[in-house]
Amino acid sequence: MELSIFLKKTLLIIIIFILTMVSNIQAQSINKPNVKYEQIELYNLVLDSAIKQSWNENGPYEYFDKSLEAVILLDIDKDGITKAITFEQRSGNKKFDTLVIKTVSNANPLPPLPRKYENYKVGLIFTPYGLK
Secondary structure, three states: OOOOHHHHHHHHHHHHHHHHHOOOOEEOOOOOOOEEOOHHHHHHHHHHHHHHHHHHHHOOOOOOOOOOOEEEEEEEEOOOOEEEEEEEEOOOOHHHHHHHHHHHHHOOOOOOOOOOOOEEEEEEEEEOOEEO
């Protein structure tokens, strides 16, 4: 049974809330003891998941040239609304670039930003395989 878009986005918001709450817990590792994960790093994981989910819903992409690559810049406000989507580099394939924009637009609204952020700019690289 497929989850509704509303339910999927609600789950993403719950995940970002939980990740925000645990962001102050120190991670223990062999190479980096006592490392604290920044809230924005955790947000990036949730953002990646939301975009990948939207990408998969807009597929299939196997008919595109596998060397295509589009780079976009997202400007996200504190509520998770994408204020601007700009191409840093177009793929050279109009249909592919259109799907990139559609993917990001369909992922809106994204989860809200961590409390200390008013806005956030992030670059994303798309290939026919998904996010790079």
